[in-house]
Amino acid sequence: MKVLAADGISPKGIELLQKEFDVDVRDKLPAEELLEIIPEYDALMVRSASKVTAEVIARAKNLKIIGRAGVGVDNIDIPAATARGILVINSPGGNTIAATEHTMAMMLAMSRNIPIANETMQKGEWNRKKYVGVELRGKTLGVIGMGRIGSGVAKRAMAFEMNVIAYDPYINEERAKALGVTVGTFEDVITKADFITVHMPLTPDTKGMIGMEQMKRMKKGVRLVNCARGGIIDENDLAEAVRSGIVAGAAIDVYTSEPVTKDHPLVGVPGIVLTPHLGASTVEAQIGVSLDVSRGIIAALHGKPVATAVNMAPVSPQVMKVIAPYLTLAERLGGTVTALADGPVERVEVTYNGEITEVNTGMLTTAVVKGMLNPIMESEVNYVNAPGLAKERGIKVTEVREKEAEDFANLITVTAFFGGKELSVQGTLFGMEGRIVRINKFRVDVDPHARILVCPHINRPGVIGTVGTLLGSQSINISGMQVGKTEEEGTNLMVLTVDDDIPVSVLEQVKAIEGIFDARLVNFYAV
Structure with missing residues (x-):
């Protein structure tokens, strides 16, 4: 079998593949050349440069697996690959340590003013008193999101003798106890923590989840870190909060739009440490992702299951x-x-x-x-x-x-x-x-639309109409409605299919309507 390795795959991964198959290494492969040669290969390994389009997949008559040496698979047409029965794999954990350590590095660099101290030293200045920092020991770290990276950061923070309070709506007490962290609400984290680091996916619910309103409720001297996804912390609000002293400092590695230009709101703000999305940029991480994907390709071509498949298993x-x-x-x-x-x-x-x-x-x-x-x-x-x-x-x-x-x-x-x-x-x-x-207990007939709003409510005139009027005033279109009933007198369940996102502030207004017991948005764009 033949494997094509493109985009500068680490030699360690190439060596592993060469023990099993014929491997052609073609860095900086032009798109037209990839189209020409792809029919002869059984496996394709790429990073982010090569675009594995539907056209490429259509010509890949022998291709059985596409391996992405990294996490993101935006450069691969996964539906086209799935339709052809081609497995697509990535390396979701290969850069976990790199991202975890970068978060700690950013926290330390920010707390000890290392970037600005180095910059002024290089200019021949000696500002020892000006750049007095703060220690991590004894401080409370708030971790928002306790996946692999968030958990890794919490573990390392405890080694620094920090107190860790974590917010993750989907972590249970057993898991929290095993990690040694205290579980709190989102409000607990933003009001009690001295340092806050976010490790959540970017979804309609998490986009802008930390803005000026939240920053104003934080402790004086709080410092924020984002090495997860750009946009979780509102960039304009963060710049203003640091300038005005609401937030003491920030360390940011990810942005809503990349690469960042000099007119970006965070650029040039004293107290904010910026890095150009370096979370996964270590020698070890690049080796790790190449080895992960190489092992996956070997397993797949030998007919074995692959744990990092991003499309449907056979x-x-x-x-x-x-x-x-x-x-x-x-x-x-x-x-x-x-x-x-x-x-x-x-x-x-x-x-x-x-x-x-x-x-x-x-x-x-x-x-x-x-x-x-x-x-x-x-x-x-x-x-x-x-x-x-x-x-x-x-x-x-x-x-x-x-x-x-x-x-x-x-x-x-x-x-x-x-x-x-x-x-x-x-x-x-x-x-x-x-x-x-x-x-x-509510019987309904609901099309699982892109978004549905679920509201248990009292069964009396005017409740449903009030909700509809409120959503209409916010330009949120209702495309369908169901009311579920039970034998319990006076209690119904309203389910609205809506065409537009519903901000948290509007959801709170819905919940405040007399007769509404709760309001939950089910957003299938995040599924």
């Missing part, structure tokens, strides 16, 4: 024909559970009823877990790594298969257990279209 055509229409529905049932659960999920049970129980439903259960985790993880969740990520976060997953289905030919029920409570969501297909047919 399934027999017979089984796929049955389950394929249910995959999106299963993901969206999982996403609905994550959005509606009032606390971190400890256990999830997926029950199948009807004819669908005659085939292996394992991939559908994985799709449920994928849908649950995708909105809350820093790295992409896929059909291969979802079970392991659930286990890592202490979420127990069980599957139940019952032949009989009372009201539908096939039914999928996802039940989540958390904090002594449980939440149940049911779905089925109407023709080839997925529908949510029950949320807890």
Whole structure:
């Protein structure tokens, strides 16, 4: 078999591949040349420079796997690869240590004024008194997001004798205890921490989650770090907060738009340390991602499973024909559970009823877990790594298969257990279209639209109309509405499908309407 390695892959990964296959190394490969030579290769390994387009994939008659030596796969047409049965893999953990250590380096550089001290020293100045710093020991570090990187930062911070308080709406007490951190609310973190570091994915919910309003509630002398995703901390607000003394300092490695130009709001602000997205830029990380992907290519070409696949794992055509229409529905049932659960999920049970129980439903259960985790993880969740990520976060997953289905030919029920409570969501297909047919005790018929707003409310005139009027005043279009009823008198469930994002401030206004018990936005763009 033949492997094409493009884009300057680390020699360590190349050496590993060469023990098994014929490897051609072609750095800086022009797009037209890639199109010309790709038919002869069984595997392709790239970084970010080569664009693996649908046209390239269409010409790749022998290609079985595409390996991305890094995390992002934006340069690979994954739907086209999946349609051709080509596995796409990446290295989501290869740069974890690099990003973790860079976060610590940024925190230390900021707290001890190292960048500006070095800059003035190089000019021949001696400003020892001017650049007095602060120690990490004894300070409280707030970690927002406890994935692999956030957990790694917390561990290292404790070695510096820092107190660590963590906010992650999906971490349970068992996982927190194992990590040795104190779990708090978002408000706890932003009001109690001396240093705050963010390690969340960038989603509609996390974009701008730290702005001027939040910074004004922070402790005097607080310092902020963002080595996760640009836009989680509002850049304009941060620049103003540091200038005005609301925030003592900041260290930023990621930006809403890259590369950064000299007119960027954070450039030139005293007290802000900037680096050009160096979180994964270490020799070891580059070697690590190349070795990860090389091992994945070797496994795949030998017919073994690969844990870092970002597209669908192999399934027999017979089984796929049955389950394929249910995959999106299963993901969206999982996403609905994550959005509606009032606390971190400890256990999830997926029950199948009807004819669908005659085939292996394992991939559908994985799709449920994928849908649950995708909105809350820093790295992409896929059909291969979802079970392991659930286990890592202490979420127990069980599957139940019952032949009989009372009201539908096939039914999928996802039940989540958390904090002594449980939440149940049911779905089925109407023709080839997925529908949510029950949320807890409420019977509904909802198209799992891009966004749905779920509001339990009192059953009396004017409540639904008030919600509609409020959303309309904010230019949020309602494209559909369902009202679910139960035998419990006076209580209904309103489910609105909406075409526009609903800001947190508007959600709070909805919750404040008399007769509304709660309001939760389920955003499937994040699933």
